[in-house]
Amino acid sequence: MNIVTLKPSKEKSLLRRHPWVYANAIDRVEGKPAPGATVIVRAADGRFLGRAAYSPHSQIRARVWSFDENEPIDHAFFKRRVQRAVADRRAMVSGTGAVRLIFGEADGLPGLIVDYYIEDGGDGRGQLVCQFMAAGVEAWKDAIVAALTSATGCPNVYERSDVSIREKEGLEQITGLLAGDEPPATIITSENGVRYHVDVRNGHKTGFYVDQRDNRALVQTYAREREVLNCFCYTGGFSLAAMKGGAKRVVSIDSSGEALATAQKNVEANGFDAALAAWLDADAFKTLRRLHDEGERFDLVVLDPPKFAASREHVDRAARAYKDINLTGFKLLRPGGLLFTYSCSGAIDSALFQKIVAGAAADARVDARILKRLGAGVDHPLLTAFPEGEYLKGLLLQIA
Numbered sequence: 001m002n003i004v005t006l007k008p009s010k011e012k013s014l015l016r017r018h019p020w021v022y023a024n025a026i027d028r029v030e031g032k033p034a035p036g037a038t039v040i041v042r043a044a045d046g047r048f049l050g051r052a053a054y055s056p057h058s059q060i061r062a063r064v065w066s067f068d069e070n071e072p073i074d075h076a077f078f079k080r081r082v083q084r085a086v087a088d089r090r091a092m093v094s095g096t097g098a099v100r101l102i103f104g105e106a107d108g109l110p111g112l113i114v115d116y117y118i119e120d121g122g123d124g125r126g127q128l129v130c131q132f133m134a135a136g137v138e139a140w141k142d143a144i145v146a147a148l149t150s151a152t153g154c155p156n157v158y159e160r161s162d163v164s165i166r167e168k169e170g171l172e173q174i175t176g177l178l179a180g181d182e183p184p185a186t187i188i189t190s191e192n193g194v195r196y197h198v199d200v201r202n203g204h205k206t207g208f209y210v211d212q213r214d215n216r217a218l219v220q221t222y223a224r225e226r227e228v229l230n231c232f233c234y235t236g237g238f239s240l241a242a243m244k245g246g247a248k249r250v251v252s253i254d255s256s257g258e259a260l261a262t263a264q265k266n267v268e269a270n271g272f273d274a275a276l277a278a279w280l281d282a283d284a285f286k287t288l289r290r291l292h293d294e295g296e297r298f299d300l301v302v303l304d305p306p307k308f309a310a311s312r313e314h315v316d317r318a319a320r321a322y323k324d325i326n327l328t329g330f331k332l333l334r335p336g337g338l339l340f341t342y343s344c345s346g347a348i349d350s351a352l353f354q355k356i357v358a359g360a361a362a363d364a365r366v367d368a369r370i371l372k373r374l375g376a377g378v379d380h381p382l383l384t385a386f387p388e389g390e391y392l393k394g395l396l397l398q399i400a
Helices: 075-092 134-140 141-152 210-222 237-244 257-270 284-293 312-331 352-364
Strands: 002-007 021-023 026-030 038-042 048-054 058-065 098-103 112-117 127-132 156-161 173-181 189-191 194-198 227-231 249-256 277-281 296-304 333-343 368-375 393-399
Touching: 021 112, 038 058, 048 134, 048 368, 058 098, 075 098, 075 141, 075 277, 098 210, 112 141, 127 141, 134 141, 141 156, 189 277, 194 237, 194 257, 210 237, 210 296, 210 368, 227 237, 227 284, 237 249, 237 257, 237 352, 249 284, 257 277, 257 352, 284 312, 296 352, 312 333, 333 368, 352 368
Parallel strands: 002 038, 127 156, 227 249, 227 296, 249 277, 296 333
Antiparallel strands: 002 026, 021 058, 038 048, 048 058, 098 112, 112 127, 156 173, 189 194, 333 393, 368 393
16 A cells, blocks of 8 residues: 655645645655555544545645545546536536536546537537646546546547646656547537637647637627737637627737638638738737837737746746736727736736736726636636636726
């Protein structure tokens, strides 16, 4: 039996049901647990705290599977967890062909992300795309894939574990087919009445930003008769939503010509008027300043940049970058204009992000008011004991 015993007083977070055990909290390890092996975590006084997946290469040395002493970690465990997650999504999410089925710790499966894409007008079986980002889920990969295909009825599972966090777990970055048929070059899926091409093999994350579904719907609601600027647009998620909502002009910026080409295919797939959209293959920071200097103004601006802070060491630099784009974003708005601004940096919490945006508004000399706090949809639930799960945060603001 593999047992991890914590140092005195280091059990407090686990008693609050936080699922991570850091290396510096551990007093000793009994046995020789392999990467991903199940260990029993005990307090210094011997009390049972949880069953966890061991990761000898990571500073997060163990990730808790279960706080129930009587729950074994076996194939039946993963079948139950996956079935519960799938049932939750079916009950909570509708009207979309792109859903996050499993969101790591929030679904009791630390380090696992699973998105489900259903092709518009297809056979309904769809495509499952997985990211195994920790030693525990890597060790139980076969059991998890079997549970996924059983719970969803979808035979097609593709892996996109090409994420740098795996290196901290002592794992190589990998992609490839896990079950069923190879995915097509692109899957066309629908969301809020908009069709999108999704490249699950080469696109960002699992091919699409599923987490922004509700926020795209909000842009769609407010876009009518507005001129819209979408920065870091990728394949045009917010741009397409704005066009669906009746925007009279949409300017989109991204530094990937390939992503912009897909965005233009999305315009065609929806039958939108291509003349209403301009696609700029350019650096967003420089282009924002250029547009301002040229006197361009918009009624609605979307700022959805990639992660600026990979860790806490990068917070100061990231804060400057967020302030830079928000400052110019405010300046580009006409009176009464709306700013949708986001951060997906886990190291930047909601309070700090709001402080950064407030500083940008002050420097832009605009009066901005927060209309709504934004985040991921209900298929990205947050554990009350695990605030680290809230990586996406956003604000909808209006200037006077």
